[in-house]
Amino acid sequence: DGGITQSPKYLFRKEGQNVTLSCEQNLNHDAMYWYRQDPGQGLRLIYYSQIVNDFQKGDIAEGYSVSREKKESFPLTVTSAQKNPTAFYLCASSGQGVGGYTFGSGTRLTVV
């Protein structure tokens, strides 16, 4: 089955540590996205990539970094520079001629 997989589902980290969230898709989609969702709020775009080896900052990129070395993979690193990293992180992908995004099931990051 084609889909998009995020791991882990839950992640706990100490303040000051970097952490990397995984996102893998086997849909052959060119574009991939990372969103952050805070309780009771909508999604805010962190980074997106429309093609391998290229990515762009979204609305709230500060304190985050990404890479896109393979079409299937778009990992997100939450760095210690991110002031309020505790949130629900969603990865999505989209393809040419395909309506809408396909979302992963999310990673809930808690920094203590």
Next chain:
Amino acid sequence: SQQGEEDPQALSIQEGENATMNCSYKTSINNLQWYRQNSGRGLVHLILIRSNEREKHSGRLRVTLDTSKKSSSLLITASRAADTASYFCATDSWGKFQFGAGTQVVVTP
């Protein structure tokens, strides 16, 4: 900043009733999409309506789009307890997607 703004923020109805929620946006769009999110899960794409379309149906879902008013509505007919979720609109403005804050719908048996 958020392009789409959903209204109401929350909605509570009984099974069998219809649920209507609205989305307003600010700039020109290629298309508008509606998504559902169950608690703690990812978003599921429900329906896409293009800027040259006025109405679209999918099962118990009916979406309208009024580009002159920059607004869209999602109607869920004959609601079920399983429809309990948050519903988000997302606007696509030439590849730039923006999501609203969502409408939380609770359907009670």
